[in-house]
Amino acid sequence: MSARLLIEAAGPGVTIQDEGRFGLSRYGVTLAGPMDLGAYVAATRAAGADSAIEVSLGGATVRAEGATLCVAVAGGDFDIRLDGRPMPPACLLPLTEGARLVLRAGGSGAWCYVAVGGRLDLAPTLGSRSTHARSGLGPKPLAAGDALMLAEAAAPPLEPLALAAPWLAASGAPIRVLVGPQADYFAPEEIEAFLNARWRIGARSDRMAYRLEGPAIRHRRGHDIVSDGVAMGAIQIPGDGAPLALMADRQPTGGYPKIATVIGADICRLAQLRPGEDLSFRAVDWDEAVAARRAYFEAIEAGATREPLGAEMTTESLLAENLVGGVVNARD
Amino acid sequence: MDDETPRFLDCGEAALSVEFGDSVDPAVNARVLALDERLRAAPPAGLRETTPTYRALFMRYEPLEISRAALVAAIEGLIAPLDMDARALQPAARWTIPCCYDPEFAEDIGEAAALLGQTAQSLAQLHAGADYRAYMYGFAPGWCYLGGLPQALAIPRRATPRGPTPQGGTLIGGALSLIAASPMPTGWYVVGRTPERMFALDRDPPFLVAPGDAVRFEPIDAKTFLTLDARALAGETVARRETLF
Numbered sequence: 001m002s003a004r005l006l007i008e009a010a011g012p013g014v015t016i017q018d019e020g021r022f023g024l025s026r027y028g029v030t031l032a033g034p035m036d037l038g039a040y041v042a043a044t045r046a047a048g049a050d051s052a053i054e055v056s057l058g059g060a061t062v063r064a065e066g067a068t069l070c071v072a073v074a075g076g077d078f079d080i081r082l083d084g085r086p087m088p089p090a091c092l093l094p095l096t097e098g099a100r101l102v103l104r105a106g107g108s109g110a111w112c113y114v115a116v117g118g119r120l121d122l123a124p125t126l127g128s129r130s131t132h133a134r135s136g137l138g139p140k141p142l143a144a145g146d147a148l149m150l151a152e153a154a155a156p157p158l159e160p161l162a163l164a165a166p167w168l169a170a171s172g173a174p175i176r177v178l179v180g181p182q183a184d185y186f187a188p189e190e191i192e193a194f195l196n197a198r199w200r201i202g203a204r205s206d207r208m209a210y211r212l213e214g215p216a217i218r219h220r221r222g223h224d225i226v227s228d229g230v231a232m233g234a235i236q237i238p239g240d241g242a243p244l245a246l247m248a249d250r251q252p253t254g255g256y257p258k259i260a261t262v263i264g265a266d267i268c269r270l271a272q273l274r275p276g277e278d279l280s281f282r283a284v285d286w287d288e289a290v291a292a293r294r295a296y297f298e299a300i301e302a303g304a305t306r307e308p309l310g311a312e313m314t315t316e317s318l319l320a321e322n323l324v325g326g327v328v329n330a331r332d
Numbered sequence: 333m334d335d336e337t338p339r340f341l342d343c344g345e346a347a348l349s350v351e352f353g354d355s356v357d358p359a360v361n362a363r364v365l366a367l368d369e370r371l372r373a374a375p376p377a378g379l380r381e382t383t384p385t386y387r388a389l390f391m392r393y394e395p396l397e398i399s400r401a402a403l404v405a406a407i408e409g410l411i412a413p414l415d416m417d418a419r420a421l422q423p424a425a426r427w428t429i430p431c432c433y434d435p436e437f438a439e440d441i442g443e444a445a446a447l448l449g450q451t452a453q454s455l456a457q458l459h460a461g462a463d464y465r466a467y468m469y470g471f472a473p474g475w476c477y478l479g480g481l482p483q484a485l486a487i488p489r490r491a492t493p494r495g496p497t498p499q500g501g502t503l504i505g506g507a508l509s510l511i512a513a514s515p516m517p518t519g520w521y522v523v524g525r526t527p528e529r530m531f532a533l534d535r536d537p538p539f540l541v542a543p544g545d546a547v548r549f550e551p552i553d554a555k556t557f558l559t560l561d562a563r564a565l566a567g568e569t570v571a572r573r574e575t576l577f
Contacts, residue, residue, distance in 0.1 A: 181341035229390020
């Protein structure tokens with residue numbers, strides 16, 4: 001039997017993502033791609049994969065058939081179990097036939113990536129294998145009973161390994177933004193209010209946008225603009241004054257003023273926040289944003305370090321998640 | 333001719349909006365499209381993708397490959413010689429798109445006509461009698477926004493969105509018309525329906541109308557709609573394209 005990955009269980013919002021659908025925003029086509037690019041790159045590089053399964057808070061269970069698969073996991077601090085054995089939240093595994101890999105929401109984080117080494121036998125749609133559920137482009141969201149065939153399968157590691165990827169560490173540091181592009185639609189004190197407020201991720205948040213709950217932000221010049229292009233992390237203020245941070249599945253254009261835009265080095269941290277979690281923003285200038293971007297991408301480019309599972313990673317350790325959190329934080 | 337220099341607005345550190353104006357205006361849009369064409373003909377290193385909109389050119393770039401200052405300088409070098417003479421404002425092509433205004437396919441034409449103090453017939457005549465400009469795509473793949481709606485058909489959008497549009501729904505909302513390429517809830521009014529596929533995955537190219545093209549609607553009856561719809565489903569392009577220059 002040819003190698004494949006069976007989806008035994010999948011919560012809502014489990015999709016296939018590659019780097020996204022480029023070049024067609026001019027025709028109304030959404031980029032899509034991973035919510036957390038840093039975690040996606042960690043998983044796909046470690047496994048040698050061309051795409052990944054993006055798992056949301058509802059979790060997923062997968063199983064290999066036809067071969068032992070090379071599987072990497074990276075993302076938020078999810079609870080990862082290989083046949084019941086706790087694994088670190090970022091790991092590289094041999095998934096033997098019949099073994100169950102279970103991913104559940106853990107201590108923190110909203111998205112986790114499962115990358116299978118090799119190449120999925122999935123034809124791209126408009127140049128990408130990314131699911132964009134709203135427009136129906138790419139594979140349908142994954143559900144129990146689905147099977148992902150592998151056109152090529154990479155060699156698995158001999159035993160499970162931990163992946164040390166310090167950029168995956170959660171942190172409560174403010175999310176950095178560049179003010180604008182429509183700063184002139186807001187009085188300076190409204191921009192101050194936006195930057196000084198404590199915000200909470202709203203329940204109605206998804207791959208398209210995160211709703212931010214906090215003080216209403218008032219417009220100086222009305223809430224309609226002639227639609228223009230929208231970047232990942234743009235924070236638009238619609239008529240009700242409740243900010244929306246536009247994420248991977250955003251429309252390519254929008255008609256509300258955008259007060260600020262999350263910088264590239266921090267968008268993954270925003271993406272990993274869950275509904276109900278708090279955050280604040282801090283304004284930076286272009287130079288600081290680019291310096292942070294350089295540091296972030298250099299870390300990702302260097303790749304995750306493979307390490308043997310520590311002594312603490314045993315089935316009897318009920319403190320696995322905490323210890324793993326400690327390991328990650330020690331490297332922060 | 334408007335020779336005002338554009339505004340360069342940062343959209344984070346890796347995207348820039350070059351804004352030529354703040355209105356829906358053919359001359360402003362022509363400048364957006366002219367810059368887009370030049371950038372696409374010779375893209376600066378680090379430029380990832382451009383998205384033309386009504387009045388601004390949005391661009392994603394990699395600031396680790398090109399600085400903002402270098403990108404702005406490259407754009408300014410392209411804008412300076414933007415010869416926006418009368419010809420550059422003219423659309424390169426005109427599409428004639430069949431459109432059925434029969435209430436069977438134009439689900440909201442009666443409601444919109446009543447709100448506008450028109451009859452369904454006069455609304456259809458006004459809509460089909462106008463010359464449109466395809467300003468941009470947005471919202472969803474193949475959703476094409478058209479300027480040139482007659483003033484008499486300007487209509488406030490619904491406070492609460494209606495159910496999903498039919499594929500090919502021809503819509504009006506605000507001072508614009510729009511062809512809806514796929515079923516989506518919308519606050520606009522469906523006043524017609526085209527059998528043409530504005531977006532077809534299996535067709536090359538998947539999208540027909542280019543931003544900046546001229547568009548006219550040709551009224552067809554329900555029987556013709558069904559005939560053309562079957563032909564469009566089989567992959568035929570039932571809209572007609574004329575090259576203007």
